[in-house]
Amino acid sequence: MSIWAQRRAQEAIDARPWTGETRRYDIVKEFVAALAVITLLTVGLAIIFGSPDRPAITLGAWARTAPADFAATTVAELDGTSGTATYGAPYINDPSAGQKLGPLALQRGAGVREPINTATDFVLGPLSTSTDPAVASAVAQYRAASADQQQKWANAYADALAKAPNGDPAQVAAGDYGPVPAMTASLLAMAQRGALDGLIQQQGGFYQTNYSHSLLFLADGTYLEDQARAENLGGDQWGMMNETGRYPGQAWLWLYTFWYQVKPFSTSDNADALVWGLMMLLSAALVLVPFIPGLRALPRKLRVYRLIWRDYYRTTNR
Amino acid sequence: MSPRSGDERMWTARLRNKAVAGFPPERLLPDRQPAYVASWIYVFGVATLAALVVVLVTGAVLAIEGPQWWHVSTAGRFVNSLHLWSVELFFFTMVIHLWGKFLMAAWRGRRAMTWVTGAIAFLGSIGTAFTGYAIQSNFDSQWITTQAKDGLNSVGIGAFFNVLDYGQMLLFHVILLPFVLGLLVVWHVLLVRRHGVVPPFADIEPSKEADTSTAEPTTPLAAEEPATEEPAAEPAPTEVMT
Amino acid sequence: MTGPTKYLSGVVPMDPPGTFLHWGVIQISVANLIVIVLMIAVFVAALVLPFPGRKK
Numbered sequence: 001m002s003i004w005a006q007r008r009a010q011e012a013i014d015a016r017p018w019t020g021e022t023r024r025y026d027i028v029k030e031f032v033a034a035l036a037v038i039t040l041l042t043v044g045l046a047i048i049f050g051s052p053d054r055p056a057i058t059l060g061a062w063a064r065t066a067p068a069d070f071a072a073t074t075v076a077e078l079d080g081t082s083g084t085a086t087y088g089a090p091y092i093n094d095p096s097a098g099q100k101l102g103p104l105a106l107q108r109g110a111g112v113r114e115p116i117n118t119a120t121d122f123v124l125g126p127l128s129t130s131t132d133p134a135v136a137s138a139v140a141q142y143r144a145a146s147a148d149q150q151q152k153w154a155n156a157y158a159d160a161l162a163k164a165p166n167g168d169p170a171q172v173a174a175g176d177y178g179p180v181p182a183m184t185a186s187l188l189a190m191a192q193r194g195a196l197d198g199l200i201q202q203q204g205g206f207y208q209t210n211y212s213h214s215l216l217f218l219a220d221g222t223y224l225e226d227q228a229r230a231e232n233l234g235g236d237q238w239g240m241m242n243e244t245g246r247y248p249g250q251a252w253l254w255l256y257t258f259w260y261q262v263k264p265f266s267t268s269d270n271a272d273a274l275v276w277g278l279m280m281l282l283s284a285a286l287v288l289v290p291f292i293p294g295l296r297a298l299p300r301k302l303r304v305y306r307l308i309w310r311d312y313y314r315t316t317n318r
Numbered sequence: 319m320s321p322r323s324g325d326e327r328m329w330t331a332r333l334r335n336k337a338v339a340g341f342p343p344e345r346l347l348p349d350r351q352p353a354y355v356a357s358w359i360y361v362f363g364v365a366t367l368a369a370l371v372v373v374l375v376t377g378a379v380l381a382i383e384g385p386q387w388w389h390v391s392t393a394g395r396f397v398n399s400l401h402l403w404s405v406e407l408f409f410f411t412m413v414i415h416l417w418g419k420f421l422m423a424a425w426r427g428r429r430a431m432t433w434v435t436g437a438i439a440f441l442g443s444i445g446t447a448f449t450g451y452a453i454q455s456n457f458d459s460q461w462i463t464t465q466a467k468d469g470l471n472s473v474g475i476g477a478f479f480n481v482l483d484y485g486q487m488l489l490f491h492v493i494l495l496p497f498v499l500g501l502l503v504v505w506h507v508l509l510v511r512r513h514g515v516v517p518p519f520a521d522i523e524p525s526k527e528a529d530t531s532t533a534e535p536t537t538p539l540a541a542e543e544p545a546t547e548e549p550a551a552e553p554a555p556t557e558v559m560t
Numbered sequence: 561m562t563g564p565t566k567y568l569s570g571v572v573p574m575d576p577p578g579t580f581l582h583w584g585v586i587q588i589s590v591a592n593l594i595v596i597v598l599m600i601a602v603f604v605a606a607l608v609l610p611f612p613g614r615k616k
Contacts, residue, residue, distance in 0.1 A: 014427025014517055018352040023613060025351035034361065034368035038407055042372050045406070046399035050570020053389060053398075054457040090477035099472040110474030209485025216482065219464035228461045232580050235465065238587045244458060246578040248591035251599075252409050252444060261585045272472035287437040290425035299423035300519065307607050308422060309518040312354040356613050358606040396568035410595070414603045 054244045057224060059200065059214060063191035066223040068167035070191060073221040074184045075161060077118040079154030082220040085118040091216070092116065099273040106273065114212060122217045126190060126199040127183055135186045138179035145178065153178035235260050255282070346511055354518050362415035363510070369408035370503065374496065376401040381492055385453060405447060412440060424516040432513065435506040442499050449491035452481055463487075 001009070063070045076082035088097025090113045098107035127139050142150060157177040164171045169185060190196050200217060201208040218224050225234070233239035240257035243249035259265045259275045268274060289295055299305060306313065325331050379397050380388060388394035416436070425433040451462045463481040470476035480486055579590045 010520070011426065011428055013520070015429075015513070016427075018514060018517065021353035022350040023353050023355075025349055025355075027347055027349070030361075030364055031368065034364045035371060038365060038368040038372055038404070038411075041407055042369075042376075042400050042404045045403035046396060046570075047567060048571050049399070049403070049574055050568075050572075051395065051399040051402040052458065052574065053395065053454075054575075056456050056460055087471075089474075090471060090480075101473060106474040107472050110477035113477040114480060209488075210480070210483040212480060212482040215460060215464050218460065224460065224464070227457070231577065232587070232589065233461055237580075239465075241592055242578075242589055243591070245575040246589075246591055247574050248406065248595045249589065250447070251592050251595050252413065270472070272469045276469055276473045283441055287434055287441070289420070289437070290430040290433050296423065296425070299421050302421060304421040304607065305423070305519055306521075308357045308359055308418070309354055311356045311611070311613075312518050313521060353613075356611045358609050358611055359603075362606070392565045392568050399568075399570065406595070410599055410602075414599060414606065417603055418606070 049247070052244045052247050057218065057227065058194070059191045059196045059218060060194040062218060062221065062223050063188055063196070066221070067188055067192075068161075068169070069221045069223045070188055071169045071184050072158070072161050072167055073217070074123055074187050075154055075158045075180065076220060077122045077217070078180065078183075079151060079158055080118065081158070082118055084116060084122075084216045084220050090114045092118075099270040101270065101273040101277045116213070116216070121213055122200060123183065123187055126196055127186055129199060130186065130190070132186070134182065138182040138186070141179045142183060149178070152176075153180045157181060157184070236266065255279070340512055341508065345514075348511075352515060352517070355515055359414075359418040360515075362411045362418060365411040366408060366415050367503070367507070369404055369411055372404035373401065373408055376404055377492070377496075385455060385488060389455070405450070408443070409447075412443065416440060422516055423519070426516050427513065429509070429513050429516055432506060432509040435502055435509060439499060439502040439506055442495065442502060446491065446495040446499055449487050449495060452487040453484065453491055455484070 073082060077085060080086070084091055086092070086094070086097060088094045089108050089110055093112045093115070095108065098105060100106075124139060124143070127135055130136060142153075145153070153176070156175055157172070157180045160172045160175055160177065161167050161169065163173065169181065169188075172181070187196070190199070197214065198208070200213045201210070228234060228239065229237065231244050232242050233244070235257075238254075238257050238261065240253045240260075241249050241251060256275070256279055259278060260271060265271045265275055285292060285295070326335075376397055380394075380401060383391075383394060383397075388398035419433070419436070448462075448466065452459055452466075467476055467481050470479060470481060479490075581588055581590065581593065
């Protein structure tokens with residue numbers, strides 16, 4: 001008999017309804033018992049450990065706690081060097097930006113479906129709502145300048161901020177920065193009094209359900225990441241598995257986050273795409289185990305089944 | 319009530335007959351099980367199901383009160399804790415269930431779809447849990463979504479599934495994903511009821527033991543002999559229906 | 561929160577920073593390690609513990 005025929009014959013046998021020895025089985029009682037045990041465990045764990053709820057960082061809190069970081073981020077949004085501004089799809093139309101999975105430019109391929117102009121959406125737009133004539137004139141001066149001039153001012157101020165002690169805008173060296181310092185200070189003040197959180201939302205209407213703008217702006221700074229890394233939530237800290245405080249996190253993400261810790265992924269610009277590609281492959285392999293030779297033969301070789309069915313094998317020994 | 323002549327071709331009659339044939343009541347809600355189902359490893363499937371029920375019920379309470387309730391109410395915080403720990407128990411029991419089913423090669427005997435639906439439900443659960451983290455509306459949500467967006471954007475998914483869009487994530491987590499996951503779980507459980515629990519490997523003597531690809535097929539106590547030239551089947555036992 | 565309702569937020573203080581263990585490239589929180597060790601322990605117990613039923 002060929003191997004295929006043998007395998008098919010065994011499959012047919014294993015598929016037949018069981019006609020051997022049976023035992024009493026109360027399926028409903030089993031479910032109710034499981035429900036009772038799980039509910040008790042859940043209630044116990046909830047009472048003993050509770051759940052984490054570290055409050056969100058508002059743009060206001062960020063601006064008040066880390067004004068230097070806020071200022072630097074503002075200028076980066078203006079001069080187009082921030083993370084969001086250089087991201088590529090789905091936010092920015094930049095053919096050179098975006099990760100690749102081998103030859104596949106999937107990121108770019110999906111298109112710019114959440115278009116963002118970081119200078120307008122994060123800085124100039126909110127500032128133009130100000131009724132302060134000094135702010136209005138700074139914005140007008142900036143908008144009237146050529147793109148080249150805007151870039152010169154913003155780049156120069158960015159460099160100056162980086163060189164200032166603690167990045168403090170008040171200690172920046174003198175230079176030709178145009179209206180950029182005034183705009184930055186104004187946005188900082190706006191944020192510190194809580195006005196920016198609402199203004200920066202993109203939907204422009206009364207109801208807001210999409211926080212892309214606030215989150216991208218916040219994540220362009222270093223404050224959010226610093227807070228996260230302090231709790232071991234960073235990507236290279238196995239952070240995907242972790243939770244704030246002492247709580248257990250997501251142990252089931254161990255393999256996904258593992259790849260980020262090792263080469264070539266840890267040093268690749270395309271790390272995210274590569275890891276996703278690999279995990280998609282492994283996930284497909286998990287789903288298709290019954291069809292993968294070698295993998296599907298592993299249970300037989302490992303022989304743990306002899307432990308599981310030991311009573312059956314003992315009582316039906318040959 | 320049996321269909322009159324001509325009625326057998328009705329869609330309703332056909333569907334009903336197929337359903338009843340596939341799932342007679344004794345198979346849907348049995349009160350006996352094969353004697354080889356005698357290990358604690360078998361309780362993890364029903365434990366996962368029970369955990370899922372607690373997840374859904376606690377989630378429903380959170381939905382009734384709205385997504386900000388748990389931040390401002392002690393009772394809300396407690397229900398959130400119940401939801402979190404039932405999810406942890408859900409993954410705990412589901413993974414152990416997966417380990418056990420793998421070691422039993424539970425896809426044998428034309429049960430491949432049971433494994434496939436289970437594995438997809440596992441992966442779908444991870445995605446559902448992720449959207450849950452996204453809608454906590456706290457520091458965790460901020461960090462997790464701004465990080466996760468990079469993975470999703472890198473392969474183009476992020477353009478359609480915007481994890482920074484709170485409204486979208488809320489609807490995915492509360493409606494779309496539980497619905498799809500629910501269908502998968504129901505399908506998975508019905509497959510288990512339809513095909514039964516996988517029988518043990520039909521082990522032969524250790525000296526003749528080879529892996530299943532070369533061994534002659536043997537029957538685990540089936541009454542009939544297999545259609546092979548050299549049946550290696552042992553005689554059927556005295557049927558003990560205790 | 562005062563009175564017994566304060567226990568609904570968890571008895572054990574879990575907000576202070578967690579402890580993390582390092583082995584080479586591996587970093588894991590104590591909490592996650594406990595969860596994983598528990599899973600393996602429960603799994604092994606399930607395989608090994610005798611199951612009640614009719615004995616021959």
